[in-house]
Amino acid sequence: MNYEVLKAEISDISKLSQMMKDFYSIDLYPFDEIKTKDNFDKFINNENYGNCFKIVFEGEIAGYIILAKYFSFEFGGEILFLDELFVKPEFQGKSLGKKALEFVKNYSIENNFKVVLLEIENHNERAKKLYEHYGFQNHKRSLMILKN
DSSP: OOEEEEEOOGGGHHHHHHHHHHHHHHTTOOOOHHHHHHHHHHHHHOTTTEEEEEEEETTEEEEEEEEEEEEETTTTEEEEEEEEEEEOGGGTTSSHHHHHHHHHHHHHHHTTOSOEEEOOOTTOHHHHHHHHHTTOOOOSSOOOOOOO
């Protein structure tokens, strides 16, 4: 199996944007292509925000990972938020999600992040089982949001 995770580049934005559109359509999230492409440009060009990685399988971009950095006193320093992990439907079932989580875990250890957090749709049992397999646990708190 020819698989690798590589840092996303500006030239990948159109493909990444299309995958994000497909991902968001699963749960009927709003999607603005122009804003998304602009955000990818900002994010890829500023590692202070985190990193975007492309999942490459047999020479094709099969998915992506977005890891956002932030600082937490509670958790003792810099932590990662696994903002998005997506594998295109035609590449699912090839263990790419598992390999992506192995990458995230190794990346977090190698870069001295104290914790990796993520959020998941309550109905997504398949993803929840995958995350639990890699050591993620339900947190005792609930996520809240304030939109401006």
